[in-house]
Amino acid sequence: MSEGSKILITGVAGFIGSNLARRLLEAGYSVLGLDNLAHGVETQVPKGVEFHKLDIRSRDIFPVFKGVDFVFHLAAKNCIPDCEEDPVETSDINITGTTNILEASRKAGVKKIINAESASVYEGTGVFPTPEAEVKPRSFYAVSKFCGSLIAQKYREAYGLNVIGLRYFGVYGPRQDYRRLIPPVISAFIIKLLKREPPIIYGTGHQRKDFVYIDDINDFHLICLKEGVKNDTFNVGSGENYSILELLDLVSSLVGIKIDPIFKPALLEMDPPVNLADISKAKKMGWRPQTSLVDGLKENIAYIKGEFEIGNIK
Numbered sequence: 001m002s003e004g005s006k007i008l009i010t011g012v013a014g015f016i017g018s019n020l021a022r023r024l025l026e027a028g029y030s031v032l033g034l035d036n037l038a039h040g041v042e043t044q045v046p047k048g049v050e051f052h053k054l055d056i057r058s059r060d061i062f063p064v065f066k067g068v069d070f071v072f073h074l075a076a077k078n079c080i081p082d083c084e085e086d087p088v089e090t091s092d093i094n095i096t097g098t099t100n101i102l103e104a105s106r107k108a109g110v111k112k113i114i115n116a117e118s119a120s121v122y123e124g125t126g127v128f129p130t131p132e133a134e135v136k137p138r139s140f141y142a143v144s145k146f147c148g149s150l151i152a153q154k155y156r157e158a159y160g161l162n163v164i165g166l167r168y169f170g171v172y173g174p175r176q177d178y179r180r181l182i183p184p185v186i187s188a189f190i191i192k193l194l195k196r197e198p199p200i201i202y203g204t205g206h207q208r209k210d211f212v213y214i215d216d217i218n219d220f221h222l223i224c225l226k227e228g229v230k231n232d233t234f235n236v237g238s239g240e241n242y243s244i245l246e247l248l249d250l251v252s253s254l255v256g257i258k259i260d261p262i263f264k265p266a267l268l269e270m271d272p273p274v275n276l277a278d279i280s281k282a283k284k285m286g287w288r289p290q291t292s293l294v295d296g297l298k299e300n301i302a303y304i305k306g307e308f309e310i311g312n313i314k
Contacts, residue, residue, distance in 0.1 A: 005225075008032045008068045010056050010101060011075030012049060013040025015176045016116070016168075016217065020072060022046045023218040032068065034061060035075065044175055056097035065108035070225060073101045074116045076145070079180060081267050083141035094144035095151065102155045102163070112162040114224045115152050118145040119169045119210070119237065119277065123270055129278035132167065132233050138270040149233070162230045166220070169237030169277045173214030173296060174303035178313065182267070186211070186297070189248055190304045191313060193257045203266035205245040208274045210237040213296035216289040223285050237277025238289045247293075254297050 007024055011017040012033025017040070024031050025048045033045060036055040045051050054061050056075045065071070076094050077083055083090040098115070105113050124136030137143045155161040170184075178187040192199040220236050223229060242250075252258040279288070307313045 004028060004030060005069040006030045006032065006067055007070045007072065008034065008065065009072045009074060010034045011040060011073075011116075012051065013037055013042055013045050014074065015173075016171060016214065017072070017074045018044040018046065018175055019173065019214045020074070020218055020221055021049050023221070025049070027222065032064060034064065039177065041179070056101055057092060059100070061100065062104045062107065065104045065110060068105075068108055069111050071101065071105050071110050071113045072116075072221065073098065073113060076116065078118070078141065079182075080120070080139055080141045081182065083144070084139060084268065087140040090140050090144050091147075094141070095147045098148035099151050102152060102161065106155065106159050106161055110161075112164065112225070112230065113152070114164045114166060114221065115148070117149050117165045117167045117233065118142065119167050119235065119275055121146045121149075121167065122275060123272050125272075128274055128276045129239060130235070130276060131278040132235055132281060139268065156231055164224050164229060164231070165233035166224070167233065167235050167277075168217065169210040169212055169235070169275060171214055171217055172211055173300055176300070178304065178307070185209075185244065185247065186251070186300060187304065189251045190255065190301055193252060193255045193259060194304065194308060196257065196259065198259050199248060199261045201244055201248070201261045201263050203244070203263075203271065205248070205261070205263070206243050206273070207271065208241040208243050208276070209247075210239070210241045210275050210277050211247075211293055211296070212236065212238040212277075212289055213291035213299075216291050219290070220282060220285075220287045223287050229285060232281075234282045234285070235277040235279050236282060237279055238293070239277055239279045240293075241274065241276045242293065250294065251297060251301075254294070254301055
């Protein structure tokens with residue numbers, strides 16, 4: 001796909017969205033972004049992005065789609081404990097909001113939508129590595145994301161809309177949302193150790209997770225823009241997994257601070273003990289992860305140290 005195409009990102013002020021925007025700008029694309037800033041941080045939106053503070057559920061977004069070639073739909077309510085507490089808002093954002101994005105894209109004649117799904121749809125599986133067909137959602141969040149994917153499938157069938165679904169596993173890296181009440185585990189461990197406080201492990205620590213670095217995710221995002229990639233769903237993970245205890249040992253070693261963790265009850269009863277991506281389909285597209293967990297953690301630690309230095313983390 002030629003440079004200069006116009007690309008719109010929903011959730012552009014979030015972790016994946018802001019990193020993707022930088023990557024696309026560097027590649028020569030024209031980038032627009034939507035975000036209601038409920039969770040995203042406006043200062044994370046790169047200079048050069050045409051930013052619109054709008055909610056994906058509003059019909060006010062429709063004019064922004066005019067002349068857009070591609071849409072990355074990343075905006076979502078995605079903190080699983082919050083989703084369990086408020087299934088109505090979860091459904092409103094993740095199902096109604098996704099439908100609104102698809103409809104705006106259809107009316108504007110968008111060439112392709114890359115729709116952020118989630119590896120949470122595999123919560124109930126016992127098949128590892130997990131292929132794309134093994135869908136067994138359990139949480140309200142997972143169900144809402146799978147419903148969004150079903151609506152996307154209907155838009156493919158009814159209107160010929162070209163939609164790529166991406167099921168992200170544990171994406172991590174700079175600008176991940178450490179501001180949450182319960183931050184993502186990697187950011188949470190780094191911040192606690194840098195503060196000389198005990199890190200918190202929810203559950204036994206033996207849960208095994210597949211972590212994938214943001215730069216590798218963006219490599220696959222660019223592949224999705226190619227003309228031959230259409231109407232399909234892909235797992236995007238590393239194809240490797242680590243226990244939470246192993247992860248803490250790695251982070252402690254790289255930070256140079258070791259503090260015994262505090263164990264608390266698991267946040268969710270349905271949190272799967274194992275997740276591991278079967279990435280064979282993505283590999284057939286010419287993609288494979290390039291960043292080891294150790295190298296990715298080093299980058300993330302350096303970023304969070306910088307946030308401490310400028311006073312964003314206290």
